[in-house]
Amino acid sequence: MRPDPRTHMLRVRFSDEEWTALQEQASAAGMTMSALVRDHLGRVSIRNREDERQRLIRLNRINANLNMIARWVNTYRDRAETIQVISHLIAIQRYIRDLAS
Template identity: 40%
Template sequence: MAECRTVMVAARVTPAERAAWQEKAAAAGVSPSELLRRAMARTRTWTAPARSAERERTRQIARIGNNLNQLARWANTYASATEAISVIAHLVSFERSLLALARFDGDGGDAP
């Protein structure tokens, strides 16, 4: 059995914002309340630790990207068949690092 919605939440908006919300709700075939509930259910909030983790992840990705650019520049200048194995090994290492960063959720664990 669904829980009854008995609590009202108020928000101050401009008349234009209210009209835009009503138009979006009508276009979606739902009430403005349902539209806002759905939008809030999809909204991810950021805590200070999450922002810090995201900054660190961005820094690490930039560092990996810099290394990748240096490797590509070197390969374009000095590549030979023997050295290609070394280049591929480094690319695999970069790929593993990027995959690990993609799984990192900022709380010390892996993202779901």
């Protein structure tokens, strides 16, 4: 029999609610809580909070720009140059695509 290669331990504090939820998930999966945590370790993607905050700021700016374009189109319907509006929308679409990648 091979010795267990797991020699490192991490102590984590849980609230009563977190502990109960972890127990229930492990039980439903037919696993120990340790096995459940190890199993999910490779499946969880961790995001940089600052990057996410910056992305949200950019998306909010895009939303503000879209609202300004919509207000302008609604105000100047008769004079609205469709090509100009579409070009702005295409630029915004490209920016959103860049944010997603």
